Amino acid sequence: MSDAVATPPATRWRAATITSIERPTPRIASVLLQVPLGGYAAGQHLDVRLTAPDGYQAQRSYSICSPPGAALVELAVERLEDGEVSPYFHEVAQAGDTIEVRGPIGGHFIWHPQDGGPLLLVAGGSGIAPLVAMARERAARAPGMPALLLYSARAWDDMIFRDELIGMASRDAAFRFIAATTRSAPRREGDYGRRIDATILHGILASWQQVPARAYVCGSNRFVEAIAAALVDGGMAPERIRTERYGGA
Secondary structure: OOOOOOOOHHHOOEEEEEEEEEEEEOOEEEEEEEOOOOOOOEOOEEEEEEEOOOOOEEEEEEEEOOOOOOOOEEEEEEOOOOOOOHHHHHHHOOOOOEEEEEEEEOOOOOEOHHHOOOEEEEEEHHHHHHHHHHHHHHHHHOOOOOEEEEEEEOOHHHOOOHHHHHHHHHHOOOEEEEEEEOOOOOOOOOOEOOOOOHHHHHHHHHHHOOOOOEEEEEEOHHHHHHHHHHHHHOOOOHHHEEEEEOOOO
16 A cells, blocks of 8 residues: 555646636736636635746735636636736736646635625725625525625726626625725715725614624735724624735735
8 A cells, every 4th residue: 555645635736727818807817717626615715826938937826706616716817017927817828728726725714605694795906806706605505695795996997896796786685785996986876985994884884784793804914904903993803804915005
């Protein structure tokens, strides 16, 4: 019998085929992958590894946007001018190309329908990626469960999944979607045209009239710190707040 220890599936690099790439916003590439993950939870991520002809390798982590059970795995790749991985998806990659991925990874920033609600989701910029997976999972497996998604971005056209989330809210009265644009005026009644601060957040929660069982906050370091602090100041227990940081300001 061999003494070799099998590599756990989540930590093993495997081939993934790009089936399509769309650009819903100027800075985001929506990449759909065919890859046998063997199941994952909303909120988990994949490591992506690229290898150059000279053998140089670069890797980056991307949250999974698609809900568990989806036929294809969706990643939202934000273009970073000094990035080593994101320019590939915006300038080079095509349908049919093969990349390497590892995962699913992450056990803290995840949500299952059995975790229940009410559910509060707060996203800043590309931090929407894992939260839209949770919103999609809720819509598919727990419709009617109270949930609120607050999404902050620079401008209306920078909001990936915007139309899908608006449609989700129009079909389910228990799901509420609020947008905040920091560099443009709001487009809808009830949205905001400035940064989310404690006053805005507390006002939204008061009008929602729900007590979140859990809150998930994802975005830049500064954004996450500000939102988490505002939630605690508003009386939410820290252990009920899950955060994920993308770095930067």
